Structures are given as structure tokens and as C-alpha cells.
Amino acid sequence: PVAILAQGEQPASVVFGNRSDAMSTGVTVSDDCIQKFNDMKLKHDCKYIIYKISDDKSQIVIDEVGAKDSNYATFKEKLLGTEARYGVIDFHYETDDGRPQDKLLFVFWSSDDAGV
Secondary structure (H helix, E strand, C coil), rough: CCCECCCCEEEHHHCCCCCCCCCCCEEECCCHHHHHHHHHHHCCCCCCCEEEEECCEEEEHHHHEECCCCCHHHHHHHCCCCCEEEECCCCCCCCCCCCCCCCEEEEEEEECCCCC
């Protein structure tokens, strides 16, 4: 299952919001995750960020950062797998009336075989 949410919707703000509020499992978000997300949001300095739960299951950490010239196909290839991942992609599109738009989309991936 994949959930895609626009920037500002509740789940994205819960994951990247106040670090002192650990998820109910006790998993926290690393400072690097928050900093890179803020850089992406304000500077649009990368195409995507993929996050994962650390090996010791205590923190959400950065797994991979896509260069600005990366595309959705690369993001999808890196995101999909047997381990659960969180991703944010800087999605560019054009409206029906021809206006260019940018949205940050938050994606959660968890295969049927994931251990979460």
C-alpha cells in the first residue's frame, strides 16, 4: 500500500513535526531528517528524500537523497522493496490551464513482507 499526501496534510506534519513527540512505538526522527526536509521545502535542493527506520529501530533516518535532476521512476525504484520506507518527492506538474505547480508529496511504502 502507498499513501500519497500533499505537503501540509496531517501525516506529513506528524512525522516531521515536533521531535519531542516520539511515535507511539518510541521511534524518533533524527535531526538530519528534519533539516533535509526543511531544506527541500524551502530551497527545493533535491528531487526526493527516502527515509527508513534505523537498524536498531530507534530512529527514522535518511536512506537516500535524489539529485535535482532525478525523476519519479528513480524515486519509485529506490522506494519499493521489502523494507518499509518513507519518501518525500518534489512533484512538478502543470494545471489544466497551463500553470506550472510544485507540491511536496509524502509517501509511505510497506510491502506485505515488511517487518513493521
